[in-house]
Amino acid sequence: MGETESASLDVRRLSLGDFERYSALRLEGLIEFPAAFTTDADAWRDAPRSTLEAHVGPDRPDSPVLGAWLGTDGPIGLLGMNREQRRSVSHKAGLWGFYVARPYRGRGVGRRLVTEMIVVARKAGIRQLRAVVPTSSIAALSLLDDLGFERYGLERDARLVEGAFHDQVYLVRLLSEPTIE
Numbered sequence: 001m002g003e004t005e006s007a008s009l010d011v012r013r014l015s016l017g018d019f020e021r022y023s024a025l026r027l028e029g030l031i032e033f034p035a036a037f038t039t040d041a042d043a044w045r046d047a048p049r050s051t052l053e054a055h056v057g058p059d060r061p062d063s064p065v066l067g068a069w070l071g072t073d074g075p076i077g078l079l080g081m082n083r084e085q086r087r088s089v090s091h092k093a094g095l096w097g098f099y100v101a102r103p104y105r106g107r108g109v110g111r112r113l114v115t116e117m118i119v120v121a122r123k124a125g126i127r128q129l130r131a132v133v134p135t136s137s138i139a140a141l142s143l144l145d146d147l148g149f150e151r152y153g154l155e156r157d158a159r160l161v162e163g164a165f166h167d168q169v170y171l172v173r174l175l176s177e178p179t180i181e
Helices: 003-008 016-032 041-046 049-053 109-123 138-146
Strands: 009-013 065-070 073-083 092-100 128-134 150-161 164-174
Touching: 009 109, 016 041, 016 049, 016 065, 016 073, 016 092, 065 109, 073 109, 092 109, 109 128, 109 138, 128 138, 138 164
Parallel strands: 092 128
Antiparallel strands: 009 065, 065 073, 073 092, 128 164, 150 164
């Protein structure tokens, strides 16, 4: 991304006021990459609005959805995080719903979303950030590799989408403990 574009790229937590634009971009991603998501476009369209609004509502302080905005365009990219709720695993969270709209790919939007989510995770006291990515999502795997995620597993035939099986890679990034001064 050029310096001008980079300076005007804003990444922030989505709120209920962003719901319509969030929902439209999420649906776009589900249609374009059905093998990349566990939710399919039909399930998204059929879900009660209140269920979908919960993704960006105020009741999930440790499970945000970030959106990337370029000037007045946005969101142009999305990334969610779900923190584990059980006490013994509450130091872990998983990334979900990673998508960047086609015209904005290759411009650093995805990198910025993941980098910002790592900051959010650290502030929330998360020590382990996980991701599950289809093997066909070469760009996402490359980005996560570059950002220090380690691959720790491969699941064959993990998802059945439109009659075809898709493998998926399991990745983790261990977040360092905050420095105590």
